[in-house]
Amino acid sequence: MYAELKQKILAASADLGIDKIGFTTAAPFTEMAASLQAQKAAGHTSGFEHQVLAERLYPDKIFEQPQSIIAIALAYPSKIQQQVPRNRKQRRGNFARASWGEDYHFILRDKMQQLVAFIKANTATEARFKPMVDTGELSDVAVAQRAGLGFIGRNGLLITEEFGSFVYLGEIITNIPFAPDTPVENQCGTCTRCVDYCPPQALLGDGRLNAQRCLSYQTQTKGAMAEEFRPLIRSVIYGCDICQLVCPFNRGKDEHRHTRMEPKIEEATPVLQSMLTLSNKEFKQRFGRLAGSWRGKKPLQRNAIIALANVKDRTAVPILLEVIENDPRPMIRATAVWAVAMLARHNEAQLKTFLREHQGKENDPEVQQALLAAITKLSTSVANDQS
Structure with missing residues (x-):
């Protein structure tokens, strides 16, 4: 019964605009416990993580009698298809690729709602679901790895065979007992390019990072940025792509499958000086649909000022x-x-x-x-x- 339903879901996923889908059990993620505790003790966490450790490890703490977790991935672009204007008197900044186009939280939630609706329409079971994107309790990459979507690289990102690490992840806990897929083991081998090229040396080399040193984290803080990190962000005003761009698994990966993810030049690469005088209303109008706007205009304006000095x-x-x-x-x-x-x-x-x-x-x-x-x-x- 559930095997047939799983096959229907797999067949329908592409029509729903889901690029990869996998299934895993709702067993605890106890293998992560020691690492998460050590990271917190070392002061390597960002503070953006879900704060209740048990809820990050045990699906049954956040969902009644969970049986399975469905993991999905959507591929996003790594290159802007239009020519970005170049003008030395109008220098531009950059949003990291994960913030191009419409906020991925909304896109993934829409896809998961469509998937849930499809499953409900194709089963007589009293099915229950808990979709999560990024800000949920579970680790997106841990769920996706265990569900067979890809492996966790040295940079801590999920790396898929088809799309590299340029993917957004989401998961759905359910009470339907789907057969699990096979987890994917790490394939980095002896490669350490992401570790070697990380300017602030934030990557620990085993899939973990010191989030306090990560440039993506630094661009999202609300206070003054430490002078150590200012030259390292170069002209980026949100996020960081370095560990992805140097990864061999990302070579040649550039997907344009979802129109809502397509970057607009004036959003993804805004003129830096124009950032400094934006009102709150103007900021929301220009950047409100981006994932990178979630911290508000103040950090981005600070970063734009730093970028002007860097360029x-x-x-x-x-x-x-x-x-x-x-x-x-x-x-x-x-x-x-x-x-x-x-x-x-x-x-x-x-x-x-x-x-x-x-x-x-x-x-x-x-x-x-x-x-x-x-x-x-x-x-x-x-x-x-x-x-």
């Missing part, structure tokens, strides 16, 4: 001075002060005068500290030129 866009100095003068948020003002100092040429007397005058107006200690550091940097440059 050495000196045409941004006037707008950065306006930010220092007028923006009500101390962290944004402090980041703009740092960027102005990074962009300043030697003997920038006018800039130093501006910063010194602003010292007398500024009340926030974070901004005052940034002003002092910037003035010191400019003064050191002048002294070096005169020596």
